[in-house]
Amino acid sequence: MAKTAGRPPRSESDILEFRSKIAKQALAIYRAEGFGAVSMRRLAKEVGCAPMTIYAHFEGKQDILRYLWADVLTDMSGEIQGKLERINVPAERLQIAVQTFVSYWVDHPDHFRLVFMSNDVTRSDVSTFVMDEETLAHFQMFSDLLHVVLQDDRNVKASSDTLISGMIGIALCINTIRDYPWTDARMMTDRLLASIISPVDFASLS
Amino acid sequence: MAKTAGRPPRSESDILEFRSKIAKQALAIYRAEGFGAVSMRRLAKEVGCAPMTIYAHFEGKQDILRYLWADVLTDMSGEIQGKLERINVPAERLQIAVQTFVSYWVDHPDHFRLVFMSNDVTRSDVSTFVMDEETLAHFQMFSDLLHVVLQDDRNVKASSDTLISGMIGIALCINTIRDYPWTDARMMTDRLLASIISPVDFASLS
DNA sequence: ATTTTAATTAGTACGCGTTCTATAATAATA
DNA sequence: TATTATTATAGAACGCGTACTAATTAAAAT
Numbered sequence: 001m002a003k004t005a006g007r008p009p010r011s012e013s014d015i016l017e018f019r020s021k022i023a024k025q026a027l028a029i030y031r032a033e034g035f036g037a038v039s040m041r042r043l044a045k046e047v048g049c050a051p052m053t054i055y056a057h058f059e060g061k062q063d064i065l066r067y068l069w070a071d072v073l074t075d076m077s078g079e080i081q082g083k084l085e086r087i088n089v090p091a092e093r094l095q096i097a098v099q100t101f102v103s104y105w106v107d108h109p110d111h112f113r114l115v116f117m118s119n120d121v122t123r124s125d126v127s128t129f130v131m132d133e134e135t136l137a138h139f140q141m142f143s144d145l146l147h148v149v150l151q152d153d154r155n156v157k158a159s160s161d162t163l164i165s166g167m168i169g170i171a172l173c174i175n176t177i178r179d180y181p182w183t184d185a186r187m188m189t190d191r192l193l194a195s196i197i198s199p200v201d202f203a204s205l206s
Numbered sequence: 207m208a209k210t211a212g213r214p215p216r217s218e219s220d221i222l223e224f225r226s227k228i229a230k231q232a233l234a235i236y237r238a239e240g241f242g243a244v245s246m247r248r249l250a251k252e253v254g255c256a257p258m259t260i261y262a263h264f265e266g267k268q269d270i271l272r273y274l275w276a277d278v279l280t281d282m283s284g285e286i287q288g289k290l291e292r293i294n295v296p297a298e299r300l301q302i303a304v305q306t307f308v309s310y311w312v313d314h315p316d317h318f319r320l321v322f323m324s325n326d327v328t329r330s331d332v333s334t335f336v337m338d339e340e341t342l343a344h345f346q347m348f349s350d351l352l353h354v355v356l357q358d359d360r361n362v363k364a365s366s367d368t369l370i371s372g373m374i375g376i377a378l379c380i381n382t383i384r385d386y387p388w389t390d391a392r393m394m395t396d397r398l399l400a401s402i403i404s405p406v407d408f409a410s411l412s
Numbered sequence: 413a414t415t416t417t418a419a420t421t422a423g424t425a426c427g428c429g430t431t432c433t434a435t436a437a438t439a440a441t442a
Numbered sequence: 443t444a445t446t447a448t449t450a451t452a453g454a455a456c457g458c459g460t461a462c463t464a465a466t467t468a469a470a471a472t
Binding site: 214245247248258266267 | 457458459460461462469470
């Protein structure tokens with residue numbers, strides 16, 4: 001494999017550097033003016049490159065918006081950890097984590113839309129939620145908490161997955177279906193959780 | 207209250223007629239070429255009016271897309287009813303309805319996005335899922351099925367709401383978070399349902 | 413027929429995501 | 443230095459949702 005002539009491809013680090021520069025700027029705009037203010041043209045202008053250059057490094061806008069997810073997820077995770085600090089009873093820890101998770105998305109509808117509803121109806125191609133190490137950890141947390149409460153190893157993952165999707169579903173419904181008189185989010189969340197770990201009684205906690 | 211001079215506002219029926227003409231055309235385009243093909247400019251052209259006229263009758267594109275929901279929901283409801291025809295055991299009826307509901311959205315991601323994820327990240331205003339009589343009926347169905355299984359009246363609504371949002375959450379997660387190794391949709395759905403109506407054993411059904 | 417009010421229209425405009433094309437800059441090999 | 447492959451760039455273009463304005467039309471009361 002002799003090296004071909006011509007300019008070599010950019011180094012891995014250069015690519016990453018450029019990507020993070022874009023992502024960083026997108027984050028800055030988002031924090032200052034919200035998601036709506038993040039546009040390709042503006043992003044290019046503020047970062048000092050041509051709009052088309054961005055398309056050489058990202059597939060499109062969605063591909064950039066994903067880099068904001070980490071920020072949101074960390075924010076959410078921080079809230080949960082904060083509330084968990086002084087709690088020791090496993091079942092109580094789980095309940096508070098679950099409640100805080102749902103509350104976060106209900107209280108921050110725009111964040112919820114960014115992370116979980118960032119699909120364009122126009123485009124019918126596969127949605128591309130990027131599940132990296134860090135994102136996975138946020139999900140794993142519930143699995144861990146649940147693992148402490150449920151003793152048997154076998155069904156923890158199924159229970160955890162059901163719990164997570166159930167929580168997201170509650171947030172989605174309250175966020176998007178406002179005309180329907182939903183049962184209180186806390187009550188639904190408690191019911192979901194209680195039913196997933198049936199032996200534990202949560203009535204005594206809340 | 208003397209009548210004022212000048213052209214009177216359009217009659218209620220005229221307004222409805224125009225709205226349904228637009229909605230009908232939108233449905234035709236959607237069925238022929240998918241959601242992406244439905245645009246304001248094209249809609250206006252095909253219906254024979256100026257693009258801006260539509261804005262006098264609808265708030266915007268989302269307001270039109272909503273009229274496609276009924277079509278999708280009826281389709282989904284039809285599938286459920288079809289599978290329910292020969293089933294008599296209440297618990298089994300409920301389970302099949304729930305499974306079919308989730309399956310429908312998992313099998314038709316574009317429909318799911320249209321109905322439950324039609325919010326633009328750009329716009330931060332409230333989402334506006336229209337819950338009319340017909341749409342409500344689709345939700346009510348689960349409440350009814352659940353009511354037959356659970357005897358006590360008090361908590362049926364809470365259970366039903368939790369079940370519905372849980373089901374939608376499962377569909378959302380499988381649709382949008384493809385990188386995560388979700389437990390099988392059927393299993394999660396069964397677990398969700400079984401845990402909401404704890405005394406019933408579903409292991410014998412599937 | 414004239415006036416008055418509502419509805420519709422054409423036209424223009426903005427910014428958007430995205431695609432295309434042609435041109436320039438870059439950095440290696442020959 | 444000349445060649446060559448890889449980026450980066452500018453610029454135009456497409457169709458989109460949406461907003462605005464000015465002109466026009468429609469239908470009632472006077």
